Amino acid sequence: QQQVKQSPQSLIVQKGGISIINCAYENTAFDYFPWYQQFPGKGPALLIAIRPDVSEKKEGRFTISFNKSAKQFSLHIMDSQPGDSATYFCAAINPGTYKYIFGTGTRLKVLA
Amino acid sequence: GAGVSQSPSNKVTEKGKDVELRCDPISGHTALYWYRQSLGQGLEFLIYFQGNSAPDKSGLPSDRFSAERTGGSVSTLTIQRTQQEDSAVYLCASSSTVNQPQHFGDGTRLSIL
Numbered sequence A: 001q002q003q004v005k006q007s008p009q010s011l012i013v014q015k016g017g018i019s020i021i022n023c024a025y026e027n028t029a030f031d032y033f034p035w036y037q038q039f040p041g042k043g044p045a046l047l048i049a050i051r052p053d054v055s056e057k058k059e060g061r062f063t064i065s066f067n068k069s070a071k072q073f074s075l076h077i078m079d080s081q082p083g084d085s086a087t088y089f090c091a092a093i094n095p096g097t098y099k100y101i102f103g104t105g106t107r108l109k110v111l112a
Numbered sequence B: 001g002a003g004v005s006q007s008p009s010n011k012v013t014e015k016g017k018d019v020e021l022r023c024d025p026i027s028g029h030t031a032l033y034w035y036r037q038s039l040g041q042g043l044e045f046l047i048y049f050q051g052n053s054a055p056d057k058s059g060l061p062s063d064r065f066s067a068e069r070t071g072g073s074v075s076t077l078t079i080q081r082t083q084q085e086d087s088a089v090y091l092c093a094s095s096s097t098v099n100q101p102q103h104f105g106d107g108t109r110l111s112i113l
Helices: none
Strands: A004-007 A010-014 A019-025 A033-040 A043-050 A058-059 A061-067 A072-077 A086-093 A099-102 A106-111 B006-008 B011-012 B019-024 B031-037 B042-052 B053-056 B066-069 B075-079 B088-095 B108-112
Touching: A004 A086, A010 A019, A019 A086, A019 A106, A033 A061, A043 A058, A043 A072, A058 B053, A072 A086, A099 B042, B006 B088, B011 B019, B019 B088, B019 B108, B031 B075, B042 B066, B042 B075, B075 B088
Parallel strands: A010 A106, B011 B108
Antiparallel strands: A004 A019, A019 A072, A033 A043, A033 A086, A058 A061, A061 A072, A086 A099, A086 A106, B006 B019, B019 B075, B031 B042, B031 B088, B042 B053, B066 B075, B088 B108
């Protein structure tokens, strides 16, 4: 019940295309859902986050879609660029324990 | 500082030695977290601090692992009698308080020979 399941494990997209990464959770107590971007040799960097009282949040080319009833959320990267090539992690926080539960990551490669 | 700072950035040591990893959080952040990331894997929670106290140590893999935080700022993660399976990147994050966005350092890459 504490897991966050992330898919796909890896993704290859053409430049200008849309990258979509999905996450699913079980614990309805989770109330904050961030996405992190990690480049090799660097720590994860907060990209965008959403709380369950909204269904969508957009920041530039990055959009989170949130489906509370299905317990799923996804990251959409519009107009994907080679510089977006990185590993992306979704996460969820349990307000009772203050712990982030991370997905297993998606390695995105955007072809030039 | 401007971001979370971790040192050393790389550490190579022999099996059986003790190592100390340091994390300097963003100034004013009261919550501090340690994670472990094995090659190509996700992030494994180890421990978190609120101020100087560690309410949740449940993620520490064994009693060879310990952590402390002093003055509500710098934290050290200590691994005693290192084993080869301890080889990983150890990441530190801080947040203004619990339940707020976490900001990560670039980690310490630990290699046990």
